[in-house]
Amino acid sequence: MNIFKHSRLTPALQGCAVAAVMAAGLSMPAQAQDLRHVTFGLPNVAMTPAFCMFAVASELGFFAEEGLDVRVQTMSGAGQVAQLLAAGSIEIGGITPEPILTSIDQGYDFRIVYNLVREPTGAIGVPEDSPINGLEDLAGKRLGVQSLGSSNIILTNALLPRVGVDPEDVQYLAVGVGAQAYQALIAGHVDGLATSDTNFAPLENMGLKLKYFLGPGQEALFSTQIVVQGKTADEDPDFIARFGRAVAKGTEVAVENPEACIRMMWKQYPDTHEIGKPEAEQMEGSIRVLQKRLDLMVDADSEAQGWGWSNPENIAIWNEFATQTEIIPKPIADTEAHYTNDFVAAFNDFDRDEILALAAAWQP
Template sequence: MFKFAKPRALPSLFHGLAVSLVLGVSAAGAWAQERVVFGTPGALSDNSLAVKIAIDKGFYKEAGIDAEIVNFKGGAPSIQALVGGGIQYAIAAPEHVIRLKTRGVDAAVAFALQGTHTYALLVPEASPVKSFADLKGKRVGITSAGSLTENLIRLEAHENGLAVGSDIEVLGAGVGAAQKAALDTGRIDAGMFGNLDAIRLSGQGYRIVYDWRTQEIPGLALLALDSYVKENPKIAQAVAEATLKAQKLVIEDRATTVAALKEIYPDLSDEIAGKVAEGLSRSLVASGRFSEASYARLQKDLAVIDPDLTTVDFATANPGTYLN
């Protein structure tokens, strides 16, 4: 005789199908995550804290972005990776957009991170140098040749009627501890330090001779190729919106900002972390878009340093498509 399957087996069958469907939906959700690589000029730092927060808080993930960080040895290598398609976003100085367009490479600011420069020029407390003009005949430390630090020194030298090379000698001295070592050993007479190091050293045997951190000018951004943004508008919008959400948190939530800073810089004291957080609330761009006036200043400054650069209008360099 033929035997029929027991009725109780049917619910088990349907249960199995239901579980498979749920698992399938979950897997599909995981597959939907778009991998996006961000390149840094060394590491995530205080002025790119929004990217770290967006990763840590899951803002990118919620927007369907699988964010990955790749650290390069300087801004130039990260820009090369951007142009070569190895990364989708470079955390870099906005001036690279103008330099790339001069070379025929279409790039743009995808998100404005910082609306000031991040550097200050420091000397030992006992130094006879009291102003930038006093640097005539002195050696000044920059991070590396062709860097933003060199451009800033060249620009200010021009403003003071000094010539780099004949009046002022610039030497690549690295960043942070390496720059300080060069200053302490007398290899350089003045050194360029990023915001956090400037805060740490100021008043601790060193003083600021010239401070670029007070100038409203495009200082740091997420840069992307036009072709990538146009081919992937949904990804570009997701990145912009998630980064904006994190940027506002960095500006408004002091506790979150201090905690994130101390993760990046484990030896940072509460006092210094608090000062850095306070500074970021003023220097970061709350809207994610640079102002047209600050961009005009950037173009003017670059024309002084390199008059052969292409003039790029504000809307082309800073489309801000997904932040309106």
């Protein structure tokens, strides 16, 4: 029997999947009597539609099918996720490249196993009528961030010298997200926001008109990655394959059935469903947030190579950028030791039509 008959994989990747399973000792999904409890560190202070694929993976049983009981723990930012992963308090998390690279430079053995967000999410956003027209105008200004542990601070400080601004001349204030960030901006407590696409989208839903700026070279940089300690990748490859496959299935549903994705998030995370707001209006705004994120998760590489695949050229670009902007003092000498595509075939070993039909038949 061809176990890949209905798989999303191309014939070439199917062969790779067989080899990966045999070489790494990976087993195909099986119903587990006892689920393994896992905490995934989410680099955001609250669950948002941008991460609703994790809700899908829980609601439709994708994690359970893989023998996993996954708790998604929201955190103050990627920096906190990196700290907890380094300490062994969590075994897997979503981290942006800045904390990944600084942690590796400090001697921590981090391994990128799944390329989740393939393009940059962070930007500077200012009101449409602001006199600020670029990063070069930020000297003496105050920027709001979701928390003082946000990796957007690291990135912005790295970019400012490229436009002639001393990072010491920019002040950061923690303003949270959503209505709190909205009020801080319209009240003039901050001049702009240094945050991510998923935090800007709700502000647009509130009617705020913004203009956005990226720094020089930033457009080539990927964002959130799924990361584990190196020993986890080496000693427990089955866990990574199962976790990533469930996420990949959830992402397929998010792409093809965004409304179902949002409704599953509302069920799994009731606080994300606003009471008293017309549901149609809320759905429209939530899908807008989700679509912003999906635009950064789906590209030619993900379609050709499969969910989770990392482009070695982009790894090299980040390494060079981080060194030039002094995020790290010197290049990471052995980047190949800190990311892997070995699990991509296993991540994409599923019947796409089957999971989409399951999502279509789901009832809230």
